Amino acid sequence: MASTPYQQxxxxxxRLHAIRGAASLLxxxxxxxxxxxxxxxxxxxxAALDSECHVLLTTPKLSRLIxxxxxxxxxxEEWQLANLREMRRERDHAIATPLSLVTRLARATAIAEVRWLEAKQESNFALFAPHLEEVVALTRDKAQVLSQALGLAPYDALIDEFSPGFVCAEIDQLFNAVSRRLPQMIREAIELQAARPPLPVLGKVSVAKPRSLAVAVMRALGFPFDRGRLDESDHPSTEGVWGDLRVTTRFDMKDPFAGLMGVLHETGQAMYDLGLPVAWRDQPVGRDRGMALEESQSLLLEVFIGRSRPFLTWLRPLLEKHYGATGPEWEVENLYQTLIRVRRGAIRSEADELTYPVHIMLRYELEKRIFDGSLPVRDLPEAWRDGFEQRLGLRPANDAEGCLQDVHWAIGSFGFVPSYVLGGLIAAQLYETLRRDHADLDREIEGGRFGALFDWLRANVHGVGASLSAQELIxxxxxxxxxAAPWLRHAEAKYLEGIG
Amino acid sequence: MASTPYQQxxxxxxRLHAIRGAASLLxxxxxxxxxxxxxxxxxxxxAALDSECHVLLTTPKLSRLIxxxxxxxxxxEEWQLANLREMRRERDHAIATPLSLVTRLARATAIAEVRWLEAKQESNFALFAPHLEEVVALTRDKAQVLSQALGLAPYDALIDEFSPGFVCAEIDQLFNAVSRRLPQMIREAIELQAARPPLPVLGKVSVAKPRSLAVAVMRALGFPFDRGRLDESDHPSTEGVWGDLRVTTRFDMKDPFAGLMGVLHETGQAMYDLGLPVAWRDQPVGRDRGMALEESQSLLLEVFIGRSRPFLTWLRPLLEKHYGATGPEWEVENLYQTLIRVRRGAIRSEADELTYPVHIMLRYELEKRIFDGSLPVRDLPEAWRDGFEQRLGLRPANDAEGCLQDVHWAIGSFGFVPSYVLGGLIAAQLYETLRRDHADLDREIEGGRFGALFDWLRANVHGVGASLSAQELIxxxxxxxxxAAPWLRHAEAKYLEGIG
Structure with missing residues (x-):
């Protein structure tokens, strides 16, 4: 059967999609x-599957076909053109990062990750510094070649790998708008909340039951258990592909909500994957539109919906059924106040909706300075401590609670971090519109009816795939x-005015 | 770094090994x-991973390097030469089966498998016949190209895919030796056993416990649970690679031994994989020496050791611990008589050690006739019924219990079937030598000490990898x-003389 270059x-x-799906399952x-x-x-x-994908994208044959x-x-047609554009994008990224560089980075990060863990356990940055320096040097090489290939500044080129279309100029503007208001909001929120501390929620949760509650919630949200699973792992994650989605979470016997919030977060991403345009599911244009959009879908479900009074009103009887949860500490208002508690703390992964962006924006600034050459790796611990204190009025006790707390840099994940805050801003702007279009949304959520919510998201976000840029999509x-305005309005209403 | 063609x-x-390992995990x-x-x-x-492997083996570059x-x-050096020979073998097989043929076969068998299941459920061969005809026609094409490439007769070329080195001439001779004695042995064994029927063994086995017993047995055998797992699936299987072995079995609440015997069978294969030469684990010469050898390791553990008095003597206290099994029906001699019961039956998967070869040898004869053109697919049901009655004195009630009972032909597995009997013959000959070299073996097994057993197998079978032909290895x-003499001696001693 003769086929056109485009069909080939x-x-x-x-093939690429199938191999990536196999890697995800692994x-x-x-x-x-x-x-x-x-x-x-x-x-x-x-490594072998990654290398197959790289070879496939960099063969002269593929470039000729393009x-x-x-x-x-x-x-x-229009979607085919968009698909061709995304194919070119993937090819450009692959060609700009030759296999030799990818291999050297893989080797350096494998060692750096081990050294990072030792350094964190001993809270001794010096053990990690030389390895981080090598990872940074190799990532700088990568940023340089990507920069030339894509016509972007080096750090912008790194961001483009994770959240295509976003550049520092736009991110700086958005983050500055948040930074101007945030410190004051955090202060006020903590003061307000101190006046009405919630009752502690420490139900006796048996091993089997957090899972049964999580499954019930996922079913209500529309997660297809005939084409997906929920399992447990050290860190919540979403793997797999459309047609076989694998969500994981981690249940904590001391915290009845930790596992569930992880499930909501990951189910947000899974529902995004599920809603991608099915006809294009094995093509680049049928993929999600990058990490910032993905994070927006996670936060929308976990934070905007999951940590809201309407959702908790619906959840209340399920908590009673699966946890046997009764008593005043399980009343909706008490749960809500518990789940939106603002606290100053050194650890990102334990941060709340208001202090989380502070962690992220500090890292973003430090990454930019590492890549523009103004911050040598050896000065990172001090820059972290100073920056954190200045932004949140809290000085980390040591490097384990400072610049060593997360694995990202050890594994060479530079340019990824802004997507965490961008995701929140996008979620806020989408949700504001969604609620304007659906005046009944709160009542639907109270009734456990999530159909209209996902219909809107599929029509406006999921079903778009990668056919538009993130900016066009939004x-x-x-x-x-x-x-940043919708997010600021949302935060102000929720934390200062008690609405949400 | 410059490297020789051989190193390349x-x-x-x-790479091939890594991709195949990924496919096995999938x-x-x-x-x-x-x-x-x-x-x-x-x-x-x-399909994508298979196709990657095929492409890798058939590139002109690989042939040039060879x-x-x-x-x-x-x-x-010697092992490198053997490795090169196995590389060539894999390349020859791949080149002889072009991707277009592989794809057509994959498509035809996917349809045939669905139709086979319908046909079996309705016991209606006519539903399946046209699809089987297409699978046979395509497999005949494949046998033809393989035949020319390998210099073997077409059906021998199919066997070579599964059990390299075995050809019909040798198999016929071995099977004839078995066939001459087997019908009489089956008659005598059934008569002898009828005189002393065992007490029925029907312990109340709870869901959790068959697994705990199986894990205890696997641990005692040396299965490394830090680099492997035991799980449940519809059919027992061994997947994974050295370093991450995945054994599955199926527990049956009505039969306290079904799951355990599946575990022994699969652990035999897993221990083979584990004992392969580690230094060559990702090379062709480090692979097992084909299906017949693999089956020999499964049968050695399940049938020769698992269904013996010494093993059951060791197992007895474990049965009490994990099943709470007490009473006369759980005495060693009663368990032994239960596990070596000979019965004439139409279903292969339920057959015992003596009648199993009858099923296999019939299929082998029918496959040969299909591929030499003397048996049209439409005449298969009648040929099966006649052949089965003639060999076992039993006429299957219908085709669902006849030629439709197994999936093998629907999925194009021709040439695989003789390895089942070859495995038994090889196991018998190995075990006869092993017991001669280790006079204490029975006592060691009674004591749950399997070290000497696996030391011998690693030295003589596992560690050889594919560096020798199956014949040289034996x-x-x-x-x-x-x-066939050791197997006949084993069967005679066990079933007619009460030894074992």
């Missing part, structure tokens, strides 16, 4: 099922460009 | 964890070529 391209990317297995001793073997398998398809663009969905 | 070949096959997941609805997505992923390595053979291990 689709065939190549179908990562899931490593987190959930794999015996500890098998990490080396799994590492080899994942060129020939571009010459025939007039014969392509503008189409909300009739405005992305700003 | 090793690198290519390392098959394990499909059997154990995957939601039912995700089969289509998994099928695409497995040629250049062959030209430099004088510089290679001759080295037992000082004789493979014959």
């Amino acid at each position: 391209l689709e065939q190549e990317f179908r 990562r899931w297995d490593a987190a959930v099922m794999m015996p500890r001793g098998s990490a080396d073997v799994r590492g080899e398998q994942l 060129e020939r398809s571009q010459a025939m663009e007039s014969q392509l 503008r189409n969905a909300t009739s405005r460009p992305l700003t | 070949l090793e690198q290519e096959f390392r 098959r394990w997941d499909a059997a154990v964890m995957m939601p039912r609805g995700s089969a289509d997505v998994r099928g695409e992923q497995l 040629e250049r390595s062959q030209a430099m053979e004088s510089q290679l 001759r080295n291990a037992t000082s004789r070529p493979l014959t």
Whole structure:
């Protein structure tokens, strides 16, 4: 059967999608099922699949097919054109990061990750510094070649890998708008909350039951258990592909909500994956529109909906059924106050909705300075401590609670961090529009009816896939460009005015 | 770093090993964890990985590297030469089965498998016949190209895929030797056993406990649970690779031994994989020596050891501990008589050690006739019924209990079937030598000490990998070529003389 260059391209990317799906399943297995001793073997398998994908994207044949398809663009339809653009984007990224560099980075980060853990356990940055320096040097090389290939500044090129379309100029503007208001809001929220501390919620939660509650909630949200699973792992995650989605969470016997909030967060991402345009599910244009959008869907479900009075009103009888939860500490208002508690703390992963952006914006500033050369790696601990104190009025006790607390830099994840805050801003802007379009939304959520919510998200976000840029998607969905205003309005209403 | 053509070949096959390991994990997941609805997505992923392997083996580059390595053979050591020979073998098989044929076969068998299940449920061969005809026609094409490439007769070329080195001429001779004695032995064994029927063993087995017993047995055998798992699936299987072995079984609440015997069978294969030469674990010469050898290791553990008085003597206290099994029906002699019961029956998967070969040898004859053209697919049901009645004195009630009972032919597994009986013959010959070398073996097994057993197997079978042909391996291990005599001696002693 003769096929056009464009059709042959689709065939190549179908292979790519299948191999990436296999790799995702292997990562899931490593987190959930794999015996500890098998990490080396799994590492080899994942490296081999990554390398297959890289080879596939960088063959001269693929580039020829892209060129020939571009010459025939007039014969392509709109989605096909968008698909071709995304194919080119993936090819450009792959060609700009040659396999030799990828391999050196993989080796350096594997060592750095081990040293990072030792350094964190001893709270001794010096153990980690030389390894981080090597990872930074290699990542700088990568940023340089990406920069030339994509016509972006080096750090912008790193961001583009995670959240295509976002650049520092826009991010700075958004983050500055948040930073101007946030310290004052945090102070006021903590004062207000201190006046009405919630009763402690410490139900006796048996091992089996947090899972049964989580499954019940996921079912109500529409997660398809005939094409997906919920399991437990050290860190919540979403792996798999459309047609076989694997959500994990971590249940904590001392905290009846930790596992559930992880489930809501990951189910937000899973529902995004599920709502991607099915006809394009094995093509680049059928993928999600990057980490910032993905995070927006997670936060929308976990924070905007999950930590709201309407949702907790619906959840209340389920808590009674699955946890046997009765008594005044399980009343909706007490749960709500518990789940929106603002606290100053040194650890990002334990931060709340208001202090979380402070952690992220500090890291973003430090990453920018590392890559513009103004911050040497050896000065990182001091810069962290100073920056944190200045932003949150709290000085970390040591480096384990400072710049050593997270693994991201050890594994070379630079450019990823702004998506955490961007996700919150996007979620706020989407949710503001959604609630304006659906005056009944709160009542529907109170009744456990999430159909209208996901219909809107599918129509305006999920179903768009990667056919538009993140900026176009947001503008189409909300009739405005992305700003920090909706998030600030949301935070003010929720934390200072008691609405939500 | 400059590397020789041979070193580059090793690198290519390392990639192949990693991709095959990933595929094996995906098959394990499909059997154990995957939601039912995700089969289509998994099928695409497995097809993509298969196709990657095929492409890797058939690139001109690989063939050039093989040629250049062959030209430099004088510089290679013994294991490297054996590795090069196995590399060539894999390449020859891959080149002889072009991707277009593989794809057509995959499509035809996918449909045939569905139709086979319908046909079996309705016991209506006519529903299945046209699809089986297509599978046979395509497999005949494949046998033809393989035949020319390998210099073997077509059906021998199919066997070579599963059990390299075995050809019909040798198999016929071995099977004829078995067939001459078997019908009479089955008659005598059934008569002898009828005189002393065992007490029924029907312990109340709770859901959790068959697993705990199986894990205890696997631990005693040396299965490494830090680099492997035991799970449940519809059919017992062994997947994974050295370093991450995944054994599955199926527990049956009505039969306290079904799951355990499956575990012994699969652990035999897993211990083979575990004992393969570690230094060559990601190379062709470090693989097992084909299905017949693999089956020999499964049968050695399940049938020769598992269904013996010494093993049951060791197992007895474990049965009491994990099943709470007490009373006369749980005495060693009663368990032994239960586990070696001979019965004439139509279903292969329920057959015992003596009648099982009858099922297999019938299928082998029918496969040969299908591929030499003397048996049209439409005449298969009648040929099966006649052949079965003639060999076992029993006429299947219908085709569901006849030629439709198993999936093998629907999925194009032709040439696989003789390995079941070959495995038994090899196991018998190995075990006869092993017991001669280790006079204390029975006492060690009674004491739950399996070290000497696996030391011998690792030295003589597992550690050989694919460095020798199956025939050389057997001759080295037992000082004789493979014959049916040890198996006949074993069967006669166990079933007619009460020894074992």
